[in-house]
Amino acid sequence: MWLHEPRVVVTNPVADDPERETERLAEAVEQLRVSVDRMLEGAAMGDAEQLEVLEAYRMFANSKGWMRRMEEDIQRGLSAEAAVEKEQSAARARMSQITDAYLRDRLHDLDDLSNRLLRILTGQGRDTGAEMPAAPILIARNIGPAELLDYGRKLKGIVLEEGSVGSHAAIVARALAIPLIVHAERITTEALNGDAIMLDGDQGIVHLRPDDTVAAAFRDKIAMQAEAQTRYASIRDVPATTLCGTTIGLHMNAGLMADLPSLEGSGAEGVGLFRTELQFLVRNQMPRRSELSALYSRVLDAAQGKRVVFRTLDIGSDKVLPYMKPNDEPNPALGWRAIRVGLDKTGILRMQLQALLRAANGRPLTIMFPFVAEYSEYRAARLEMDKAIERERILGHAIPTRLEVGAMLETPSLAFAPRAFFEEVEFLSIGGNDLKQFFFAADRENERVRRRYDTLNSSFLNFLEGIVRISDATKTALSFCGEDAGRPVEAVCLAAIGFRTLSMRPASVGPVKHMLRRVDLTALREVIDAARREGLETVRPAVMGYLATVS
Ligand code: PEP
Ligand code: MG
Secondary structure, three states: EEEEEOOOOOOOOEOOOOOHHHHHHHHHHHHHHHHHHHHHHHHHHOOOHHHHHHHHHHHHHHHHHHHHHHHHHOOOOHHHHHHHHHHHHHHHHHHHHOHHHHHHHHHHHHHHHHHHHHHHHHHHOOOOOOOEEEEEEOOOOOOOOOHHHHHHHHOOOEEEEOOOOOOHHHHHHHHOOOOOOOOOHHHHOOOOOOOOEEEOOOEEEEOOOOOHHHHHHHHHHHHHHHHHHHHHHHHHOOOOOOOOOOHHHHHHHOOOOOHOOOHHHHHOOOOEEEEEEHHHHHOOOOOOHHHHHHHHHHHHHOOOOOOOHHHHHHHHEEEEOOOOOOOOOOOHHHHOOOOHHHHHOOHHHHHHHHHHHHHHHOOOOOOOOOOOHHHHHHHHHHHHHHHHHHHHHHHHHOOOOEEEEEEEEHHHHHHHOOHHHHHOOOEEEOOHHHHHHHOOOOOOOOOOOOOOOOOEHHHHHHHHHHHHHHHHHHOOEEEOOOHHHHOOHHHHHHHOOOOOOOEEEEHHHHHHHHHHHHHHHHHHHHHHHHHOOOOEEEEHHHHHHHHHOOO
């Protein structure tokens, strides 16, 4: 275990030579810039996303406002270190008040830079006498993406006292396939360099200085998982066919170029959901059409002809772009987000559609609009698509040989849309994360309520079944791409009520396929129906009872 940068102690808060201090600050900032540039060069061989994160850093390191405030503090008698620390404290104070997760992460980037600057100024490096183990689990209060990139793939895991799952650091950790745990209370005060630590990323559990029983249990679990992995690898190339002979299409969710190699490794048939907003979120300015189209083109190249469902930008709610004016909305999840932004700010939507068409360059293309709440929104978005194609045709660019346009069903209202909508839309994908939060009126980000209602609740299954029924009747292709599709028990129940396509995290494809291959959907359906007839609130206990008989 390795503690990330013990805190820098500033021992000289005041100084009486402002000129000298300003010079020291300028030199340190210059060194900082050089080191960020060096990191950028180092990352140049890596992912485009990593580069973008570092570009955001470069922007901060060159920020005039930041420099000016520190120089003013020096003029008032502070030492260079104290001026940096003051800026850092102000950023931290702002951080604690800001509820917007995205802005908080940006302020954390600044915090990270301030730490680097303080280390340069004080000369207090990482050298605390202890030796970093070869493949450590890193402990930190919080960590910036650039610092994480510095450590690179050698890390076995990361435990943060603060942090958030949507931060840049989390994006980088995921891209590097390093397990990350956030919100581990008091970890930086309790852990010492060299301590033994065990981390279960799936469960979000950390054991500091585990006793022998815990260590033995962990070893057993790791061995069992290794066995399971071998099992999943052995079924990678066979279809997810149930005992009753129904084949379920398993696809994966992605959002970064770095996710694409999993397409091969997981055995997924294609990308059922490509979340395009990540590319917008990790930049500090609106990406250019040419950049986006180059990226989408690389995604299609990497998919080697497998279907990729590109979801147009789903921003708003908790995903605020740094270069768009944030909207102070009382209920952002119910606010100006996703296709609502796209239809109001058609410039962005048009640019993205054009980038997708150029990327396809004649190849088949699949596009899906997020958060469609009513038929007319789908029609308006579809009209934008048709216009974009017409423009490309006039300009002489290649048009996709096959184009599929669909919608995400994430608001209950769309389930009750006129039949004509289901007849018109080419496919539907249920965004279960949003759909469930609106169905139960339970915020998906709120720890107090988010697990309160079971996905296998009879009411929710009845509701989903209604969507399956109308989709079947209108021959509309239907899939489910929320997190629940990647949970084996939930996944087999979705299959039992009629879903034939599921899209999930790449790591879930093996476990879900393994479970599907062991069940008889007709028998499971009877178990679910019997539980509903009995008036049970959730069918889970009955389903678990059935699954226990098939293993
Ligand atoms: C969903 O809502 O289920 C979904 C897949 O979209 P996101 O999680 O990106 O909102
Ligand atoms: Mg959603």
